Amino acid sequence: MSRAPDELAPLVCAGCSLRGQEVDLDLPPFCLARGETLAVLLPGAGQVDDAGRCLLGLRPPPAGRIALFGEDPARLGEERLLELRRRLAWAPGTPQFLATVAVRENVAIPLRDRRALRERETAERVEQLLRRLGVEIPPAALPHQLDAPRRYLAGVARAVLTEPELLVVGEAPFPLPAPALEQVSSLLDSIRAAASSSLLLLCFRELHLRAKAANIVHVAAAPQPDWVA
Numbered sequence: 001m002s003r004a005p006d007e008l009a010p011l012v013c014a015g016c017s018l019r020g021q022e023v024d025l026d027l028p029p030f031c032l033a034r035g036e037t038l039a040v041l042l043p044g045a046g047q048v049d050d051a052g053r054c055l056l057g058l059r060p061p062p063a064g065r066i067a068l069f070g071e072d073p074a075r076l077g078e079e080r081l082l083e084l085r086r087r088l089a090w091a092p093g094t095p096q097f098l099a100t101v102a103v104r105e106n107v108a109i110p111l112r113d114r115r116a117l118r119e120r121e122t123a124e125r126v127e128q129l130l131r132r133l134g135v136e137i138p139p140a141a142l143p144h145q146l147d148a149p150r151r152y153l154a155g156v157a158r159a160v161l162t163e164p165e166l167l168v169v170g171e172a173p174f175p176l177p178a179p180a181l182e183q184v185s186s187l188l189d190s191i192r193a194a195a196s197s198s199l200l201l202l203c204f205r206e207l208h209l210r211a212k213a214a215n216i217v218h219v220a221a222a223p224q225p226d227w228v229a
Helices: 045-055 078-085 103-114 119-132 148-160 178-194 207-211
Strands: 011-019 024-027 030-032 037-041 064-068 088-091 166-170 198-203 215-218
Touching: 011 045, 024 045, 030 037, 037 178, 037 207, 045 166, 045 198, 088 148, 103 119, 103 148, 119 148, 148 166, 148 178, 178 198, 178 207, 198 207
Parallel strands: 037 198, 037 215, 088 166, 166 198
Antiparallel strands: 011 024, 011 030, 011 064
């Protein structure tokens, strides 16, 4: 018996509306297959994190449908939703951290939650990935003590560390320094080549498309009413 596409794919967007005070656009239907890299090219930086929240079921869209691993997040109970979210990870364009917890500890939280590792091994994995991304973060540094590029890279590290089945990466709302951009692009390229995760890139300047997305979904801004000058 053949299975429906959303039973085979980590993410299916059957078309979603993102409409609110700051966002006014519609996502077209698309499907992210297992092991595939797909990019969604948005009109501007302001839509990146909103689209991520919608696609990961963190915020229900006003209209349309999302299926994660064949299930609608809006219809799941808390326990089943937690199980589902442990299969994915999100690196938003503007990551949030626990303000009073050291950045390295923030990065390690999802890894501790999903894997039974010794403390030393957890710390080593955090260190290795931060080094690969070329970011130096002192052990005791708090989130407010880092500049925006380093906070962004720490958010990418936090997501990648868990080796999720579905990895969603949002483009930073500011230009990354060239070396940091190359490090992120190289990391995404290695994930794509290994096909170890299905990779969704939410972009607005096409920078992360260096990861050689198999497909690109172009999202147009909603048309302005005739009366808008």
